[in-house]
């Protein structure tokens with residue numbers, strides 16, 4: 001016997017005000033709960049981790065071994081906080097020692113879309129193979145789609161050693 | 172425009188009709204507040220999927236790294252502890268809600284013909300909820316997770332016939348490790364969620380097929396599910412959500428120390444909803460153990476599953492279901508009794524003690540093992556403080572009380588002690604000149620440092636440090652145990668001062684057999700200073716677990 005289907009009449013005796021109150025309440029609560037979940041989720045996914053910035057300075061090269069006036073690509077070992085882990089990884093930079101012993105260190109990626117560029121001695125420019133951006137010896141854009149000069153690392157000279165620090169904020 | 176899109180969607184997919192059919196289902200006039208719990212369970216499942224997915228975005232599913240990544244979520248991501256709180260407390264609330272839902276269905280007799288399959292599907296969903304709890308418990312990979320799972324896999328191993336296979340399937344053969352971890356993770360995140368969705372779908376389909384159970388003699392005109400009943404469901408959901416959110420904000424979700432398979436001091440304890448089972452096990456000793464761990468729960472689950480066939484009498488009014496009420500009340504009393512007994516009889520874990528306010532009467536250094544005190548001695552001798560001046564202070568080296576999780580690991584620290592510049596390029600720290608045992612001790616001590624206990628640890632008196640050094644150099648731990656470290660060939664020394672005095676100890680060291688006939692301990696010759704230090708050190712040792 002199918003007991004629950006014995007009565008087929010359906011009453012909808014809700015007054016219109018009551019009905020609209022119910023509907024508003026349902027939408028209101030659902031929106032509130034959605035917001036209470038979405039906001040923390042967005043913060044959780046979008047905010048940067050609160051990791052203390054430590055060990056940013058790295059001993060990278062011997063100053064005396066760098067040529068004067070010609071950029072040189074150096075590679076060095078640095079530690080990086082990678083999520084819940086600290087990894088030690090190889091990093092590179094294009095370093096220019098000027099005659100007055102001032103040093104500039106360029107980050108090794110093209111400012112267009114991040115390809116590795118290199119120093120082209122004959123033309124005396126940095127050239128990027130990807131979309132033919134070219135940069136002057138002090139990083140200014142000479143040609144191509146690159147939107148800004150080459151990014152630089154902060155540098156410190158400690159005796160005869162070159163220390164490389166975090167990226168300089170770009171101008 | 173808006174209407175056009177809806178029209179198009181409706182024409183191509185029929186979505187509008189489908190939603191209308193779903194919402195405008197007829198329900199009996201007698202439906203009401205008691206039926207909101209099922210919707211709440213679905214809601215909580217959605218919360219678990221959502222927060223679980225978010226956690227997975229920052230979680231490394233391998234032992235060791237899992238712990239570090241959970242710590243990272245808790246301490247370094249904004250909102251991370253809230254998300255974990257929602258997931259953790261959501262799991263508990265989900266179980267409570269599922270049980271309440273079953274209780275309601277049981278008391279109202281809604282499992283009776285033709286709804287037997289709906290009920291049985293519900294029992295399966297209850298078991299799945301428990302499986303979620305069980306597998307999720309391991310994933311933070313702290314001591315409670317590890318030890319809880321050791322116990323679980325061993326219970327599974329006792330199952331008659333299937334035991335060995337179950338153990339192998341859970342990867343728990345030999346020990347809980349990588350394999351068990353991966354399998355629990357796969358179950359928890361890959362297999363169970365879609366499986367649950369399908370079963371919930373079938374469950375809801377069956378509810379729809381047979382309609383909501385009307386009360387006896389409910390002949391009043393039927394009503395629509397929307398909006399009145401949906402309103403009631405929403406009220407239920409919002410209250411439960413508010414409670415959950417409050418818990419996630421205000422109740423700290425514990426994360427103990429990294430799982431330590433050698434920690435013999437840790438008392439495993441399952442999640443609260445498994446405590447009754449844990450307690451039941453205590454009543455069955457030796458060969459009977461399988462009765463408590465497998466047979467009884469098996470019979471209980473089977474009974475639950477077959478309830479619609481056991482009780483086939485026609486439906487009567489709620490007030491007349493005396494037997495059902497008695498049965499439910501007895502089950503509730505038994506559950507509460509067993510759970511309370513489990514809470515009362517299980518000693519507090521040392522983990523909980525570390526953060527408990529009551530632990531303050533003990534000095535921080537009194538809770539160190541001899542090895543950690545030995546490490547403290549080296550910490551002072553090597554003048555580590557010169558470059559690591561302490562909590563919140565800047566020195567040449569970083570603050571050791573707040574190292575990033577990845578460095579809070581002996582496997583990272585020891586190579587770093589041996590050759591600092593190689594592990595941290597550019598580090599100006601000199602290599603630490605100690606043998607391997609010394610390096611182990613030093614890293615054990617450094618791992619203990621927190622901003623809260625640093626002062627207390629470094630204020631350890633000289634006799635304690637010297638006493639511990641002697642204890643370690645004579646390898647007393649080869650036979651004795653202090654604070655859970657060392658072997659138990661001889662008596663453990665925790666709290667030895669409560670039944671021995673200085674004179675007894677001195678005599679005992681010179682000639683062990685004079686004080687303890689039959690003792691295997693060799694005599695020890697100490698200088699007066701050494702004797703003073705070791706005796707004072709031993710006599711102050713706190714009682715175990717205190």
Ligand code: FES
Pocket residue numbers: 110111112113114115128129130131132133144145146
């Ligand atoms: S990436 Fe260098 S030019 Fe496009």
